[in-house]
Amino acid sequence: MSEKLKKILKWALLLVLVAVLLFFSFRGVDWEEFWSGLQQCRWGWVIGVIAVQWLITWLRGNRWRIMLQPIRTEGTAPITRRETYDAYAICYLSNIAFPRSGEVVRCGLLGETRKTTFQGALGTVVIERTWDMVCMLLAGVPLLFFGRFRDFMVEKMFRPAAGSMQIGGFWIALIVIAVLVGIFFLIRAFREQIARSKAGAAFLKFFKGLGDGIAAAFRMKNKWGFFAYTIIIWTGYWLCSLWTLRALPAADALDGWDALFLMVVGSLGWVVPVQGGFGAYHFIVSMTLMPVYGFDKATGMLFASLSHEAQIVQMLLCGLISLVSWTLYRRKMKNENLA
Numbered sequence: 188m189s190e191k192l193k194k195i196l197k198w199a200l201l202l203v204l205v206a207v208l209l210f211f212s213f214r215g216v217d218w219e220e221f222w223s224g225l226q227q228c229r230w231g232w233v234i235g236v237i238a239v240q241w242l243i244t245w246l247r248g249n250r251w252r253i254m255l256q257p258i259r260t261e262g263t264a265p266i267t268r269r270e271t272y273d274a275y276a277i278c279y280l281s282n283i284a285f286p287r288s289g290e291v292v293r294c295g296l297l298g299e300t301r302k303t304t305f306q307g308a309l310g311t312v313v314i315e316r317t318w319d320m321v322c323m324l325l326a327g328v329p330l331l332f333f334g335r336f337r338d339f340m341v342e343k344m345f346r347p348a349a350g351s352m353q354i355g356g357f358w359i360a361l362i363v364i365a366v367l368v369g370i371f372f373l374i375r376a377f378r379e380q381i382a383r384s385k386a387g388a389a390f391l392k393f394f395k396g397l398g399d400g401i402a403a404a405f406r407m408k409n410k411w412g413f414f415a416y417t418i419i420i421w422t423g424y425w426l427c428s429l430w431t432l433r434a435l436p437a438a439d440a441l442d443g444w445d446a447l448f449l450m451v452v453g454s455l456g457w458v459v460p461v462q463g464g465f466g467a468y469h470f471i472v473s474m475t476l477m478p479v480y481g482f483d484k485a486t487g488m489l490f491a492s493l494s495h496e497a498q499i500v501q502m503l504l505c506g507l508i509s510l511v512s513w514t515l516y517r518r519k520m521k522n523e524n525l526a
Contacts (some may be wrong), residue, residue: 225489232434233497236427240501243423244279248272250416253409254314255297258307266302269516273509280506283499296513300520319454322421327451330444425450431494437486445480453494468495 248271255266274296278289290312298305407413429446432438438445452475456468472494473487482490 227436228489228493229434229436232430233493236430236434236494236497237501239423239427239430240498241505243420243427244276244501244505245272246416246420246423248275250413250420251275251311251315253412253416254311254407255303255308257408258303258311260302260304263300263302266297266300269512270297270300270302273513273516276502276505276509277513279502280510283502283506299517318417322417323451323454326421326425326447330448330451424454427497428453428494431490431497434493435486435490437482438490441480448479449476449490449494456495 249268251274252266252268252271255271259266274293277296278293280289281292282289290309294305294308294312297303297308425443425447428450429443432441432446432449449472453468453472456471469488469491472491473484476482476487476490477484
């Protein structure tokens with residue numbers, strides 16, 4: 188089978204997966220209730236979400252610039268904010284069409300400037316993704332102690348498992364953390380035995396890469412700038428989740444803790460390698476809202492659709508503008524080099 192045919196089959200299978208996920212996500216939705224909920228939306232909050240998503244893209248570009256400066260090719264001009272922002276916006280646009288292609292695209296665009304190498308830029312992506320995972324995990328920790336998710340876990344999972352033992356939610360969360368810490372030390376103690384199997388070696392390699400990515404951030408020249416941008420970026424994601432809730436009258440009873448929970452769940456929806464998170468995001472978010480909050484399927488899908496499509500609109504608008512901006516910028520640079 189030729190490489191071209193393999194690629195065509197790959198994209199075709201991904202499109203089929205998107206269609207299947209969307210089918211199961213929207214199956215059983217009361218469309219009359221869905222459209223009624225859509226008409227009652229407070230669209231000012233949705234516009235606010237799009238604006239914050241644009242700001243996050245700009246902040247991500249600035250953070251990436253901090254990471255790229257130390258590996259800039261000697262003798263070249265500084266990497267500009269315009270270059271990193273445009274490359275990031277085009278990266279998101281590319282991901283809508285071809286999943287996971289955006290990281291390669293933005294590194295290739297920066298490589299075109301000759302201010303850094305493609306390989307060097309790709310190395311910074313590993314650090315970025317590592318810290319995104321760390322932030323997602325850290326955001327999930329408070330949910331073990333606060334909010335409706337904790338109550339749901341205690342009542343539906345931990346307490347039935349504990350049986351007749353009257354263990355409070357705090358102690359259950361503490362036991363879970365203690366078990367996770369114990370597993371970590373067991374893996375560390377028996378890592379040589381684990382590494383003997385192929386799956387075990389891959390498992391250890393993943394966590395070693397995670398540790399290396401975390402450590403790399405602390406060695407940066409402007410590490411405090413990197414950490415400040417990271418905190419602001421993830422605060423922005425939380426704000427987008429909260430404002431999406433504010434857009435829905437049916438979600439008026441939900442608060443900041445619920446927004447945090449939905450932010451973490453929504454992050455998982457973007458991890459699935461399908462075009463623009465379509466289907467996967469809707470399925471994961473809506474299926475989570477129903478058991479935890481008691482939402483009907485129409486309301487769950489309404490939140491998922493508003494949250495996802497607000498991000499897609501921002502990605503399309505900013506990506507297309509940056510694509511034009513980058514084309515004009517590169518043409519200008521080329522003319523200056525020929526002069």
